[in-house]
Amino acid sequence: MHIQYILEIVGTGLFAVSGSLAANEKSKPDWFGVTFIGFITSIGGGSLRDILLGAYPLTWVKDVNFLYAVFIGILLASIFYSSFLKLRKSFFIFETLGIAMFTIIGCEKAMSYGVNPLIAAIMGMFSAVMGGVLRDVLTNEIPVIFKKEIYATACLAGAFLYLLLDYLNVERNINILLAMSLIFVIRVIAVKYNISLPKFRKEADIASS
């Protein structure tokens, strides 16, 4: 539990870093704007999950350490801006680990509210990706998850693996490790080989319709 808490705090700070870097590339907002966007990116997904579950009080409202993690993340992003941009590949690794972790934690939390496993998987995926969706909506972009890479789909796959292994009584730590690994591997392979999900409709169909 203690290790999980530390990982959650670190993961939140990491999301704030990536949120503020993305914010800055797009619309070059001022300090407040970057902080705001970094904040929404890192706490948006978990907040939406908790609001949908009615899981009050929200994590960051109850525990100010999450807020400190966000601020430290944004400060680091400002100071080491060029380094972060150069280290983009290593950063991608950490970000994907963060996504994997928040998916499984979100899934577990939803299960603890007694919801159907299918709903829990969606809640886990929401925890990981909806912060980014909110960021994209606020900066007037079409959300990345609609277009590129197998990202939210990887989260869903990991969440389902977690739920399956949980059902089979696999030990929790092993389960979390396996489920996070699946998310990590799918996403890394998808990005490395530029794999996308098929379009809903083939171009030919669209042209002829």
Add this chain to the structure above:
Amino acid sequence: MHIQYILEIVGTGLFAVSGSLAANEKSKPDWFGVTFIGFITSIGGGSLRDILLGAYPLTWVKDVNFLYAVFIGILLASIFYSSFLKLRKSFFIFETLGIAMFTIIGCEKAMSYGVNPLIAAIMGMFSAVMGGVLRDVLTNEIPVIFKKEIYATACLAGAFLYLLLDYLNVERNINILLAMSLIFVIRVIAVKYNISLPKFRKEADIASS
């Protein structure tokens, strides 16, 4: 009650069909994107209503059948894509019935939380239209309800008729039928004759201001 439940499930699936068709026309997202947008379109309005009312647990979080309805709707939209586009006129009829139904159900639910009838009417309208608003915001469009056709206004009119007849102790089934009919008729006439609400300001005023 049993019939109402079936109608709600069918209506949710119907909204998912129309959400995923709209999603695909606009931004040609991948399978995940279409499913996501279809999902938000169909459950967004009711979810917002329940979050505003504090009516936990949310309908689709408690009852996974709504999720199945969404998935079946999206699957049907994919398989019968061309047919749905050709049958647009019939589809419009069903969609309008769905909007009418969700308005009245939402209005009833809000009343059961003891709110003022004016608030209940707004909640009913929100149930029917906010899923589409969320869809438009996510796909980076100006929400349709701000621009075209008497749509949300029809929902409000139906909600007020329902509340009036309820106040006058009209039998519930008759009341629902009349209120839904009003929404249906207003919307069909508005679309058929291309009637819009007046602009907030006349062009002349804007030019001279």
Add this chain to the structure above:
Amino acid sequence: MHIQYILEIVGTGLFAVSGSLAANEKSKPDWFGVTFIGFITSIGGGSLRDILLGAYPLTWVKDVNFLYAVFIGILLASIFYSSFLKLRKSFFIFETLGIAMFTIIGCEKAMSYGVNPLIAAIMGMFSAVMGGVLRDVLTNEIPVIFKKEIYATACLAGAFLYLLLDYLNVERNINILLAMSLIFVIRVIAVKYNISLPKFRKEADIASS
């Protein structure tokens, strides 16, 4: 308390006026659209604060007077449209007073839920600015608070002053007056002298990165 209630109602109406004027300038929606946008602008910030706090029932859901204030504000905006545009400077004064008031009220409400003062300050700022953010998102604009003027920052400064003076046991009415004054003065000076927060990254850095 009685005076505060009247001020809250008046402030809500004022926000509806400024929301509907902004709505109309941008996208020239119809009457429904303007009312909808005015409504979201004026009740959005407080609603988001209450949803994040789990503070049910929401103010405007419980008390229909807030809705009447919104409708009266929109009606006045329609009738005295040209006058409001001419009186923009006086209007700016009132709007800034409204922002200051909602910040402090929101901050107080959050404190009454036992949250950390840092969270309370954010909740106060959200109360004042998130209605405008929602309006901008709905009308497909990049939120103003990311770009221009020291606006949300002024709210945060005022909230922190309020929390400090509250901690020092300064009498509540004097405290509110001082904190609101700080917000008001910062914003008026920032707008008058066109002061902005520094960019997150200097242009030179961006060019070279």
